Amino acid sequence: MMPQVPPPEHGAQAMAYRPVSRNIDVPKRKSDAVEMDEMMAAMVLTSLSCSPVVQSPPGAEANFSASRVVSGDPWKESGDVSDSGSSTTSGHWSGSSGISTPSPPHPQASPKYLGDAFGSPQTDHGFETDPDPFLLDEPAPRKRKNSVKVMYKCLWPNCGKVLRSIVGIKRHVKALHLGDTVDSDQFKREEDFYYTEVQMKEESAVAAAVPSAPGTPTVEPAPTPRVTSPSLATLPLPLSKAQTSGPEHSGLESPLPSGALSKSAPGSFWHIQADHAYQALPSFQIPVSPHIYTSISWAAAPAAASPLSPVRSRSLSFSEPQPPPAAKSHLIVTSPPRAQGSARKARGEAKKCRKVYGIEHRDQWCTACRWKKACQRFLD
């Protein structure tokens, strides 16, 4: 897990990682204002029609930030885009990422995607829906009914695919019909000729969109202006999440939204609050790690444990001594049949402050240890 120093030749790619720069990026590529407007309209529409609930789902987010992942700061990104408590829903993260993770390392749009479009004509009953993540769980109730939504229909013979976003449709055209020569300048704008704008009622649009949602682990966000490397879209999320704690991002940490901090708080944060775990929330100092293990990484672990662990252990090196999941589950299993009525806690195996720091460094102990209370730093 090397720090993703942006290799020079990929500079352009890595630059488009965040919404901000995206906006900057777009106008640069689109010279005429009209198209720009369409673009903006599409984006506005999509964002409007997307409730926070929709945005937060990791699946969407995961894919969404695909290109940004390159920049190696997905955690923060997630905070940016939707700071709704995604950390508690970590299960989702793992789940969806688990599905999308095993991305074939092909630099093309996912093979199945292509295969579908070409191989099975039946997919084009005129309404194959936008495989963009928004519809993943677009909560219909949130929609403003009767509002008209602009959709984009592919005009390619026998295709008729309808997408919500202009970007999506362009991408579709490019990827499927023009061949994935996305970067070549000659096709740069050609895709514009292969789609048309369609106005449809929000409701029907949704109806069209939703059905495809459940089964398909889709891989692409509508408003992604970057078409360059579809494969990126399948980057495993947990991985990126794990990266957050890595020192390699330390430079980016300062602008972190506080929300993200409190939830994910990469190492840099908790040792600021050196010690009062005992009375204060343990989540700020070292004890945080166990919580992270259980609530986040743990959930993600089954699917992506191995890639995670190295990073994790590095960032959480303080709590290294304890083997997270094993210890936890063990605890759960054994605790119910707790020893004879005594409320006394079975002595933990984990090292405690005393052992770790020694009596001579008592000042480094956690407060609990200093007060002869149950250690809060090295929980069992």
Added chain:
DNA sequence: TGTGCCGGGAT
């Protein structure tokens, strides 16, 4: 015997 920590006292 050293250690972890409960229970409770002092401030």
Added chain:
DNA sequence: ATCCCGGCACA
């Protein structure tokens, strides 16, 4: 609430 310690249970 914070700090401290006697004393017990455990390894």
